[in-house]
Amino acid sequence: MxxxxxxxxxxxxxxxxxxxxxxxxxxxxxxxxxxxxxxxREPLPLPRAHLADGRELGAAIRADGRVVLVDFIYTQCESLCTALGSDYQQLQRELRRQGLGDRVRLLSLSFDPERDDPPTLARHQQRLRADPALWQADTIPDPRERTALLSAFGIVVVPDGRGDFVHNAAIHVVDSQGRLRRIHGLGGWRQALADALALR
Known part of the structure; x- marks a missing residue:
């Protein structure tokens, strides 16, 4: 007993x-x-990853000294990515309204580089009326680097067997030193912006 x-x-x-x-x-x-x-509590340095034009992501973020709000998308997505696009349109509008473009910028990273080449991403950004001075889109072509980056950001991407993906979504606040500092869910763009401004 x-x-x-x-x-x-x-x-x-x-x-x-x-x-x-x-x-x-x-x-x-x-x-x-x-x-x-x-x-x-403890900012997370980003793993080494290269954009489509060969620039290293962390160096590209550090280059202009702005805080970056990062989301992960693919252009064929008609669900979560559409909601993220709406959040980013709101953010872009607020950056313009408050004149904050020198402090914060937006970056959408596609996890589907096979379909989302630079011309496709450019057309996608045009449809969303993205201002290139405030909101860029790019991709990480190297699969190992892309996997490491998605893992660092906590993004899970699963092919759905029909050419699309099941994935989660968030707005990530990356400071001007290239460190992940905050994560906000869909609709949390106001708090993401507030956090970004507090980091400067």
């Missing part, structure tokens, strides 16, 4: 420790919330 109670106590203690770890001390009820809290 005592052995059984001791074994149950050990199992309960292990389960409690696992719950405490998984929820960041019970402050997060999901692994996504825990990840967002961890990034807010």
């Amino acid at each position: 005592h052995r059984t109670l001791a074994a149950v106590a050990v199992i309960v203690a292990c389960a409690a420790a696992a719950l405490w770890t998984a929820t960041d001390g019970l402050s997060a009820l999901t692994s996504e919330t825990a990840r967002r809290l961890a990034v807010a």
